[in-house]
Amino acid sequence: MATTKTDPKLPLTANGKKAKLYEGLTREQLIQAYRVIYTSRRIDDREILLKRQQKIYFQMSGAGHEGIGVAAGLALKAGYDWFYPYYRDRALCLALGVQPYDMFLQGVGAADDPSSGGRQMPSHWSYPALNIVTQSSPTGSQILQAVGCAEGGRYLARHPKAAEIPAGAADYRQFKNVSFQGDEVTYVSLGDGTSSEGEFWEAMNAAALGKLPVIFCVEDNGYAISVPVEVQTAGGSISRLVSGFPNFHFEEVDGTDPVASYAAFSRATRYCREGHGPAFVHAHVIRPYSHSLSDDERLYRPDAERERDAQRDPVTRTQMFLLREGILDEKGINQLEKEVDAELQIAVDRALQALPPAPESILKFVYSPDVDPASSAFDTQPVVPEVPADGKKPAAKTMADLITATLRDEMKRDERIVIFGEDVADCSREEYLKRKLVKGKGGVFKLTFGLQNEFGPDRVFNAPLAEAAIVGRATGMATRGLKPVVEIQFFDYIWPAMMQIRDELSVIRWRSNNGFSCPVVIRVAIGGYLTGGAIYHSQCGESVFTHIPGLRVVFPSNSQDAAGLLRTSIRCDDPVLFLEHKRLYRESFGRAAYPGPDYMIPFGKAKIVHPGTDLTVITYGAVVPRALQAAQKLEREQGVKVELIDLRCLNPFDWDTIAASVSKTNRALVAYEDTLSWGYGAEIAARIADQLFDKLDAPVRRVAAKDVFVAYQPILEDAILPQPNDLFLAMKELSEY
Ligand SMILES: Cc1ncc(C[n+]2csc(CCOP(=O)(O)OP(=O)(O)O)c2C)c(N)n1
C-alpha cells in the first residue's frame, strides 16, 4: 500500500489532513495574533480620544510595535517567564493575558488599576500574576533589573532550598513566595534611542559574562522622540555595535511582520532556554503616531518618510497576510474587528465608572506593610559572653569584625543572601584559592574576607566595575525573593547607581501598589577624617538619601550597633542603605564583644551615649566620639552636663528621644560630618524649632563641615570637617546663651 509523505511538523486538522504552519504558528494562532494586534491599536485610538476628551490624563501608544510584541508574547510563557517590557509593549501585554479593561483602568488612574492603583502613568505595565514586573519612566532602567531577575532565577534553580521558608523564620521571607523554573527566560525591551544609555551596555556585559537567559529586544522605530537613529547610534545599527558580545544569539528582523518576528523570537527563546546564554533581537518597527500626544512628528519628519513607514503598518500587513493565505476572508476580518470594538466599548464604559484611589491611601506601601523594622520584634538582647577560664575579658571586636561576623551569621541562616560588589570576593580565580596559592582579598576594607571561601562563589562574587549594575542587578534579584547584600566600595562612587536607587529600588513597592518589592541591602563605606582621603574618598552626603521615600538609611557609630542594625537591615523587608564609616571600622572607640547571632536593634531607636541635663547634642557616625570628647571636656571644665544622642538610624529617626531630651535641657545642638547647608541636621533643627519652640531657651545650633569638598592636605581636611574643638566651642556657647 502506498504511503503519503507529509511534513511531520504539520499538525492534523479536524478532518485528518495536515495543516500548513507558518514558522510554527497555526492558523488559529495567527487569527489570535491579529486579534491582539488590532485590539492593541484600537486601545491606543480609544485612549487618544479619551485624552482629547480629558477623561484620561496621559497617553503613550504602542502603535507600529504590535508585530514584534505579539510574536514575543506567543513565543514566551506568561507567569513562567519574566517580563521587563517598556511603554510601547501594549501588544505583548495583551498577548500575555492583560485585559483591555485593566489598561483603561490605568488611563483613568483608578483605585483598581492592577498595575499601580492610579500611581503611575498608563503603559507602565505591572502584573504580578503574569510575571510582568513594574516599569518606570526613565528609559533603560529596567534592563539591569532584568539581568538580576535572570540571575535570581538561575540561583534559585541551583539552590532550591533557598526558596523554602524555614519554620519560624521571622523575617522578610515569610512574605515572599518564591517561584522559579529551571528553564525560564527573562524578556526585556527598549527603544533604539535607549540603547545609548550606559545601563544598557552594563546589562549586555553582565548578561554575556553570566551567560544569562535574557532576551534583549530592541524595538527600533528609527527615532527617539525627534532624534533619528544615525545620530543616536554610531553607524546607525545597534546590531552591528553589539555583534562582538560573546555568548549571545543575535536576530535582526522586520518587527512589523509577526510571523518573521515569531520565528526570530522562537530561535532566541530556544537558545536561552537551553542555557547557552542571552539573545538579542533587533526588531525594525515603525512609529505611526508621533512619539506621544505631546509630540508632532511633522515638525521633523517629512510626509514622504511617514508614508513609507505606513506601507509597513503591522495592522494592515497582518490583515493582508490573513486574506492572502485564506486564513480569514473579509467577512471574517470584519466580524473579528466588530467583536473587538464591542468588547472595548464595554471596557471603556466600565473603566470610566471606576472609582479613583482614596487620598488617604497615599502613604500606603512606601514601606513593607508586613514587617516593621522599628518594632519590638527587632529588639533583642546581646548574648553576654562567657568569661574565659583565664578570667580575662572577651576580646573587644572592631566594627569591621562585627560587620563581617554578622554577614557570616546571616549567610548561614539564610541561603537567599548573596553578596557582590567590587573586590568583595576572596579571589575570582577560584583555583588559586583551592590550591592555597593565595589567601584572598575580601573587599578593599576586608569586610567580606573569607566569605567566598566559606560559602562559595555562587553566593559571594565580584561584579564588574559598574555601580548602576550592582544596584540594578540586586534589585532584579530581590524582586525574585533573594536578599542581595551588595557593597558600594566608596560612598563617593555611589552616584552612577543613583538612578537605580532613587527611581527604582526605593519606589518599586509603592509604584506597583505592593505588587512587587525589592528589599536589597546596600553597604557603603562613607566618610572622612582619613588624612589623605581627599575629595573622592571622604565625602558624606546621607541627606541626599534620607530625602528618598521608601529607603531606610542607617549610620552606626560603634561595633555593637553596627552588628545589631545590619542584622535588622538584612531581615527586614525594605531596601536599606547601610552606611559604614571608614574611620570607625578599626577605631578603638566603640569596640564590643560579639553580641551573638540573633542580636538586633530596631530602626529609629536612638541611643543616649552620655546622659545630661543642660544641653542636648544630636549626632551620629564619626561625630559621636568627637562630640563625646567635647562633652566630657565641657563637663570637666565647666560642669555643663551634655546629653549626647547618637541617632544610629537616620530614616526612620527617633524623634521621641530627641523631643524628650530637648524638653528637659531646653537647648539643642545638631552635629554632623556632612556639609552644613541643606544637610541632615537642617531637618532635625527645623523640626525642633517647629515642634519644641515653647521648650527652647536658646536658638537651635548646628555644627557641620564647611560648605566645600574634603581636601587632601590634612591641614585643610581638619579645617573643613567638624573637630572636637569646634563641637566644644559650640556646646559651650550654647550652654551660656
Ligand atoms: C533617562 C531618561 N531620559 C529621557 C527621557 C525622556 N524620553 C522619554 S522617551 C524618550 C525617547 C526614547 O526613544 P527610544 O528609546 O527610541 O524609544 P521609542 O519611544 O522610540 O520607542 C525620551 C528621550 C526619559 N524618559 N528617561
Ligand SMILES: [Mg+2]
Ligand atoms: Mg525609538
